[in-house]
Amino acid sequence: MTTHTHIATGLAKIGLFLRSENWRQADAADLSPTQAQILAHLTRRGPARVTALAEALGVTQPTASDAAGALIRKGHVARHPDPDDARASLLHATASGRRAAAETAVWPDALLGAIDTLGADERAIFLKALTKMIRELQVRGAIPVQRMCATCRFFRPNVHGDPAAPHHCAFVDAAFGEASLRLDCDEHEPADTSDADALWQSFLGAPAGQADAPPAATGEAS
Ligand code: SF4
Structure with a gap:
């Protein structure tokens, strides 16, 4: 293997750990990883359209739209008219959405400990x-x-x-x-x-x- 593939292998191992931690944290908050990412984005960056969320998260618009719909049903997100465009709407994190985002936005101790080395x-x-x-x-x-x-x-x-x-x-x-x-x-x-x-x-x-x-x-x- 070349150094390139050694580095790619290492990144894949760290990525695997992070993915499994994301799943675990999101699952504990009764969310999918995409739902957790949407809540984190809305909480940090403020209200956004579904198209902007899809772009920021690197997912398709139907995926973002499905996840946003589930969050609205759970009461974590509310849809309000976009003041800049009467035909569009913005998604806002509700108080319960912000609480759920806080639960899933914690870096795992194992990762911080590894960086600490x-x-x-x-x-x-x-x-x-x-x-x-x-x-x-x-x-x-x-x-x-x-x-x-x-x-x-x-x-x-x-x-x-x-x-x-x-x-x-x-x-x-x-x-x-x-x-x-x-x-x-x-x-x-x-x-x-x-x-x-x-x-x-x-x-x-x-x-x-x-x-x-x-x-x-x-x-x-x-
Ligand atoms: S991205 Fe870097 S340079 Fe830009 S505002 Fe943030 S800290 Fe400053």
């Missing part, structure tokens, strides 16, 4: 490697667009001389290091298509101060 440097390297792999899957259209730093208009990679904190988040106006790269950030906004490549190349390793920073984002929070 890595040293700080190993975690930072692993996180950067995951960022590269996830971004490539996104570029190839294999997974939906991810809300991660490497594709965010607020990300300023390698703009600081401090090796411990070379990157900058323009949303919170703070420097940060590789170990704090986000793979699923609520504040993420996609970079313009024309800036995305320069952003990525800067992230991949242009020395501090030489990277072409993407244009300043507008409407940034401080």
Whole structure:
């Protein structure tokens, strides 16, 4: 086997564990894994249309629609008119839906313990490697667009001389290091298509101060 297949095998083993944990947690809350993912999405990101949920979760629209219908019957989700489009409706998590989401949104202790066996440097390297792999899957259209730093208009990679904190988040106006790269950030906004490549190349390793920073984002929070 090549290193590629060793890595793929390792990822598959971790994926198997996570899938079985997702099933176990969702089952304990009387949900399917897709229902649990919908509740988590509505709770974290607010009301959404079925089409947006399907896109965010990487499932077909009928699958998202069936799961949403089951959640409505269970009282975890309510459908309200979309104020932006009278013909459309938005799904909202109810109070019981938010409680169910909290029950199923806990990372397994076994996984956190396994991550804990890595040293700080190993975690930072692993996180950067995951960022590269996830971004490539996104570029190839294999997974939906991810809300991660490497594709965010607020990300300023390698703009600081401090090796411990070379990157900058323009949303919170703070420097940060590789170990704090986000793979699923609520504040993420996609970079313009024309800036995305320069952003990525800067992230991949242009020395501090030489990277072409993407244009300043507008409407940034401080
Ligand atoms: S807003 Fe979030 S995703 Fe964007 S750069 Fe800041 S931390 Fe990263």
